[in-house]
Amino acid sequence: MSYEIEKTEGEWRAQLSPQEYHVLREAGTERPFVGEYTDTKTVGVYSCRACGSELFSSETKFESHCGWPSYYAPLAEDRVQYIEDTTMGMRRVEVRCARCGGHLGHVFEGEGYETPTDQRYCINSISLTLRPAE
Ligand SMILES: [Zn+2]
Numbered sequence: 001m002s003y004e005i006e007k008t009e010g011e012w013r014a015q016l017s018p019q020e021y022h023v024l025r026e027a028g029t030e031r032p033f034v035g036e037y038t039d040t041k042t043v044g045v046y047s048c049r050a051c052g053s054e055l056f057s058s059e060t061k062f063e064s065h066c067g068w069p070s071y072y073a074p075l076a077e078d079r080v081q082y083i084e085d086t087t088m089g090m091r092r093v094e095v096r097c098a099r100c101g102g103h104l105g106h107v108f109e110g111e112g113y114e115t116p117t118d119q120r121y122c123i124n125s126i127s128l129t130l131r132p133a134e
Contacts, residue, residue, distance in 0.1 A: 005051045005100035016050065023124045024050050024102040027085075027094065032067025035125025040069070044132040046123075051100035055079050055128065062115055068105065068122045072115035082107065095121060102127060 007015070012025050022028035032038075037046070046056040046069075056071045064070035074080045078098060085094040085106065095104045105123035113120060 001101065003099060003101045007100075012050070020049060020126055023126050027103040028124075029105075030068065030124040030126050035068060037069040037125040037128060037130060038067060039063075040130065042130060042132050044130050045075070046128040046130050048097040048100060048102055048104075049127055049129045050102040051097060052129075053079060053097055053099040055097060055104065056121070056123065058130075058133075060115075062113065064113060064120055064122070066120070066122060069125055069128070071121040071123065072113070072117045072119055074121065080104070095123065097127075104128075 009025065013021055016024060023030060043058045045054050045058070047054050054075050057075050060071045060073045062070055062072055081096045081098045083094040083096060085092045092106045095107050096102060097104060104127045105121065107119055107121045109119040111118070111120055
């Protein structure tokens, strides 16, 4: 797969903290309930921490109580990429940044949350940077 933003692993390592690198480039998962945006209600836009592409809006963030920031839709469908993930013995759909390929989290659907899409984009805080609205 090719992305608009392509960097070598060494370049990513130099740019990102070890924790950011682990999640964004190695598809790691942050521990639940510790991410800086889990309960954030600030109005603003969440961008990819690796490349700055705007990915999610606070308008679609909802309280899922799952321990990670949750959104019911991306800012625009072309901002993210979906990849089937069968690691850990489960069939899940991985969500990546469409611009740099950075791992964001997973999307689940049909869980019964009272949101317009019945989807939960379960995203690692460390993959995002919140820019509060003016
Ligand atoms: Zn990105």
